[in-house]
Every structure is written in structure tokens, then in C-alpha cells.
Amino acid sequence: MKxxxxxxxxxxxxxxxxxxxAQFAKPEDAIKYRQSALSVMGTHFGRLGEMxxxxxxxxxxxxQDNAAVVAEMAKLPWxxxxxxxxKGGNTKAKPEIWTEHAKFKAGSDKLIAEADKxxxxxxxxxxxxxxxxxxxxADTCKSCHDGFxxx
Amino acid sequence: MKxxxxxxxxxxxxxxxxxxxAQFAKPEDAIKYRQSALSVMGTHFGRLGEMxxxxxxxxxxxxQDNAAVVAEMAKLPWxxxxxxxxKGGNTKAKPEIWTEHAKFKAGSDKLIAEADKxxxxxxxxxxxxxxxxxxxxADTCKSCHDGFxxx
Numbered sequence: 001m002k003x004x005x006x007x008x009x010x011x012x013x014x015x016x017x018x019x020x021x022a023q024f025a026k027p028e029d030a031i032k033y034r035q036s037a038l039s040v041m042g043t044h045f046g047r048l049g050e051m052x053x054x055x056x057x058x059x060x061x062x063x064q065d066n067a068a069v070v071a072e073m074a075k076l077p078w079x080x081x082x083x084x085x086x087k088g089g090n091t092k093a094k095p096e097i098w099t100e101h102a103k104f105k106a107g108s109d110k111l112i113a114e115a116d117k118x119x120x121x122x123x124x125x126x127x128x129x130x131x132x133x134x135x136x137x138a139d140t141c142k143s144c145h146d147g148f149x150x151x
Numbered sequence: 152m153k154x155x156x157x158x159x160x161x162x163x164x165x166x167x168x169x170x171x172x173a174q175f176a177k178p179e180d181a182i183k184y185r186q187s188a189l190s191v192m193g194t195h196f197g198r199l200g201e202m203x204x205x206x207x208x209x210x211x212x213x214x215q216d217n218a219a220v221v222a223e224m225a226k227l228p229w230x231x232x233x234x235x236x237x238k239g240g241n242t243k244a245k246p247e248i249w250t251e252h253a254k255f256k257a258g259s260d261k262l263i264a265e266a267d268k269x270x271x272x273x274x275x276x277x278x279x280x281x282x283x284x285x286x287x288x289a290d291t292c293k294s295c296h297d298g299f300x301x302x
Contacts, residue, residue, distance in 0.1 A: 023198070033194050036187035040227065043184050047174070072223050076191065 023079060027088035034080035035091075041073035045137070048118075051127070052134045060125040067115075067122035067130075070137070074115040078108045092150040100147075107144040114140050174230060178239035185231035186242075192224035196288070199269075202278070203285045211276040218266075218273035218281075221288070225266040229259045243301040251298075258295040265291050 024030040044066040050056045051063060081097055081104070097104045114137040121133035175181035195217040201207045202214060232248055232255070248255045265288040272284035 029194075032190060036190040039183060039187040040191065040224075043180075069223070069227070072220070073191075076220070 024082070024085070027085045030080040030082060030085040031089035031091045031093075034077040035089075037073050037076040037080075041070055041077075044069040044073070045141075048122075048130070048134055049138075052131050058127045058130075060122075063130055064119075064122045067118045071112075071115040071119045074112045078105070094148050094150055097148050104144070104148055107140065107148070111137070111140040111144070175233070175236070178236045181231040181233060181236040182240035182242045182244075185228040186240075188224050188227040188231075192221055192228075195220040195224070196292075199273075199281070199285055200289075203282050209278045209281075211273075214281055215270075215273045218269045222263075222266040222270045225263045229256070245299050245301055248299050255295070255299055258291065258299070262288070262291040262295070 024033065047056075047066045048063060048070070051058050081093065083098065085091075086093055086095060086098055114133070118130075118133045118137050121129040124130075175184065198207075198217045199214060199221070202209050232244065234249065236242075237244055237246060237249055265284070269281075269284045269288050272280040275281075
């Protein structure tokens with residue numbers, strides 16, 4: 001029975017690991033990828049933040065460009081949080097990403113949805129609309145970082 | 152005369168630096184950003200390469216998705232090679248990026264153009280079209296790496 005259970009467990013692990021291992025040769029690769037995507041997203045989101053906070057003048061075209069990159073990048077990191085990528089590299093990922101995966105998935109889906117709304121808001125050319133949507137998007141960042149990212 | 156020339160030189164430097172310093176607080180930030188964008192691009196370009204080389208089965212939808220990310224990322228890194236970002240962080244950038252900037256710019260423009268063609272090729276659903284465009288895009292990577300990136 002122990003052998004059967006082990007085999008079944010191994011089969012589940014292989015099934016779960018397949019997409020991640022097909023995409024990334026090593027956990028370090030997945031970690032570097034997701035950190036890179038999040039970093040690029042953060043740079044462009046930060047530029048929107050500077051406009052929203054009045055640190056740089058509002059530039060409707062730049063806002064659109066930055067929001068578009070945020071929305072594109074928002075889709076990418078999550079596939080790189082596959083099984084076995086909780087360690088390796090210099091990751092700040094908390095174990096809860098894997099133990100509370102449905103919650104993590106809901107959080108990333110929420111970010112993707114808010115980033116799409118941010119693109120719509122950026123196209124209005126209205127700074128107040130941008131501010132509202134920026135704030136809603138920032139809330140999704142914070143929510144996930146609080147629960148799933150080590151300081 | 153020396154003072155005037157120095158002042159003129161300083162003015163040129165300030166003018167050239169302005170966009171970069173507005174976008175990145177420190178050279179390290181610019182270096183991290185461009186490396187992150189290039190790394191994400193490389194991951195998705197590598198996945199296309201696996202299909203093109205027959206290491207993974209051709210998947211037309213995956214090819215489109217990967218090509219789209221490559222084309223989006225291809226636009227991003229170059230603004231982060233501003234003056235003063237030749238040192239700091241763990242950069243492999245060669246000085247020629249700044250001393251032969253027109254050539255570097257032509258190379259990055261060529262990548263952007265080839266990546267756009269790669270998107271078109273990926274949408275045909277034809278593996279041979281993808282192979283041809285992948286190869287042309289890969290050539291632009293190699294050309295710039297040979298001239299502008301330390302090993």
C-alpha cells in the first residue's frame with residue numbers, strides 16, 4: 001500500500017509539475033522569470049504612480065503606454081509559480097502561495113482584471129479616472145504582497 | 152574657451168541624461184529594468200525556439216502567445232541604456248553601446264521590426280513561416296550581442 005500510495009503521489013506530482021517543468025528547466029529559471037516580469041510591471045506602474053501623485057506632470061500618452069505594459073506584464077508571472085518553485089534563487093515567495101493556491105490565483109486574476117481596467121482608464125485621458133483605477137490596482141498588489149510575499 | 156567647451160559639453164550631457172534620469176532614479180534601476188525585460192523576452196523567444204527546433208510539438212496558439220510577448224518586450228529595454236547607465240549593477244553592456252550609439256539604435260530598431268514580423272508569422276499557423284522569421288529575429292539578437300554585450 002505504501003508503494004502504491006507513493007506511486008500515486010508521484011503521479012500527481014508529475015502531473016502538477018508537467019506544465020512548470022515544460023516551461024522552465026530549473027526552479028531558478030522560473031523564479032528569475034517571475035521576478036523579472038514583476039519588476040518590469042513595477043517600473044511602469046511606478047511611473048503611473050508618479051503622475052497620479054503629481055510628482056511628474058500628467059501625460060496622457062505616457063499614461064496609456066505605461067498602463068499597456070502593466071496589463072501585458074500582469075498576465076505573465078503566475079505560470080512561473082508552479083510546484084517546486086518555492087525554493088531556489090532569491091525568492092521572497094511565502095509557502096502560502098502553494099498551500100492557499102486558490103486564494104493566490106484569485107488575487108492574480110484580480111490584478112489582471114484591474115490592470116485591464118487601468119488600460120481603459122488611461123485611454124480616457126482623464127487624470128481622475130486614472131487615479132481611481134490606479135488605486136484599485138495598487139490595492140491588488142498590496143493584498144497579494146501582504147499575504148504571499150516575504151519582506 | 153576650455154570653460155565654454157566644458158559648459159557646452161555639460162549642457163549636452165544634461166540634455167541627453169534628462170529622459171533617463173526622469174525614468175530611472177539610479178543607474179542600477181535602469182540596468183535591472185533592461186535586464187528584466189530582456190530576460191522575459193528571452194524566455195518566450197526560447198519557447199519559440201524549442202518549437203522551431205522540434206524539441207516540443209508545434210502549438211500554433213502557444214507560438215502566437217510567445218511571439219506577442221517577444222514583440223512587446225522588444226520595445227522596452229532600449230530606453231534604459233541612457234547615459235550614465237554603463238556602470239552599476241551587474242551589467243554586461245559594452246562601452247560601444249554609448250560610443251557607437253547609432254549602430255546600437257539601428258540594431259534595436261531591427262529587432263523591434265523583426266519581432267513584429269514574428270507576430271505576423273506566428274498568426275499564419277505555418278511552422279515554416281515561423282522558422283524563417285524566428286531565424287531572422289535570432290540573427291538580430293546575435294548581431295547586437297556580438298557587438299555590444301560582454302560574455
